[in-house]
Amino acid sequence: MPSLKHLAAGVLSATFAINAVATDYTFKFQSSDPSGVKNFAIQQEWADRVETMTGGRVDIEILPVGSVVAHTETLGAMKMGVLDGHVSVTGYFSGQDPAFGLIGNTVGAWSSPDQLIDYIYYGGGYELMNELYKPYGVKFIGGAATGLESFVSKKPLDGVEDLKGLKLRAPEGLVQSVFAAAGASPVNLPGSEVYTALSKGVIDAADYTVFSTNQEAGLNEIAPNPVYPGFHSLPLLEIAMNLKEWNELPEDIQAIMTVSARDFAQDISTQLAMADQKAVKEARNDPDITIHDWSSEERRKFRSIARDQWKQYAEQSPNAEKVYKSVTSYLESQGLL
CATH class of the missing domain: 3.40.190.170 (Bacterial extracellular solute-binding protein, family 7)
Incomplete structure (x- = not known):
């Protein structure tokens, strides 16, 4: 029968192992939104969920717009490893390729966020975005929409x-x-x-x-x-990260981040639609x-x-x-x- 000393040593060993796992993947994602707005808060909630769902193995820090580079430069910053990822509007990168402007905001195409999200996840948009981003060394994890803009x-x-x-x-x-x-x-x-x-x-x-x-x-x-x-406008909001870092993640974490990005799409469009109704009444x-x-x-x-x-x-x-x-x-x- 093991002694109390041996049991205590085992508990400490297990604790150290858990803490080691908790620091395996630490990422910095820059947002295209400033801190203090609801969009940014919802993005932070997504990062917190990823940490919880991975048992603490992934820690994503969401940085406000302009913290590291300008909002139009995060695509290149991910490729160079200056940033690990971003939560940003796809259309901001139309200067790199007009394709990003067209898919990022197909003006007049969508009447609701659901239509755009259906295209991304079930109509070929997800695969196309990853094809477009591969030469930039970037992985498109998921798409969302804040809603029809005012x-x-x-x-x-x-x-x-x-x-x-x-x-x-x-x-x-x-x-x-x-x-x-x-x-x-x-x-x-x-x-x-x-x-x-x-x-x-x-x-x-x-x-x-x-x-x-x-x-x-x-x-x-x-x-x-x-x-x-x-x-x-109904712009595409995306979660993306450095492709090499993505490929190094275990399959279960990739799956968690992919599914959580889909959940984020529903979360942000719903929360902002509800906030809009309250704000319209106030106005x-x-x-x-x-x-x-x-x-x-x-x-x-x-x-x-x-x-x-x-x-x-x-x-x-x-x-x-x-x-x-x-x-x-x-x-x-x-x-x-």
Whole structure:
């Protein structure tokens, strides 16, 4: 029969083994969101779940936008090993390849986050994203969507005609091309500069994010003519990491991260939709804020302009052509085009 001394030594040995496992995989992921917003908090919740589900073997630190590199540079930072991963908007990398702009925000294609997520996981999007990212040494773990974005504006907007001459913030890529085709004057600014640019009159309006985030940031106070529900953007939000590091992970951890990313997609779209309802009610009670809801006819006009731009944008690279064929084939198969 073992002595108490031997039993104690065994317990200590087991404890040290557990602690050793707990520090096996430590990653730094940079977000495209600042700390303090709901999006960032939900991303942190995802990282915490991964740690719990792996029994402490994986520790992911979520860093706010700009902590290590600019929001448009995280793709290269992962390849070089400066960052282990990111939680970011795919369209930010359209400067690397127009394909990322087209799949990252196929303006006018999706009417709800569920439609985009179905395409990613069941319509070929997941496989295509990993094909596109392989040359960059990056693994696409999963996709999500914050929801149909609101649109903040200092000027009343009730239809496509009101976009003409409007100075607006929009991310580079297809989104800018569509707004330019509609007659607006797009400006490329990071999200962190939207508030200042609006308050100083550098821009009149902004394609930024969901209504609740805009409301919480005070954007609807300085740009009191928001358009809701959004008529334009439903960007792809992704979780990705260095491909070599991914390949070195055990299969069970890969499976946990893949499934948890799918769960994250449901989590963020649901939480933000609920937050939007609360924020809209708050805004409607403010006499200084006027919410504009575009008619079905005006929404169709804008989507028609957007779809004309898809094919033109697809001609900019072979990969963009692949995205165009993949997305349109899926839309047609589901009766969405």
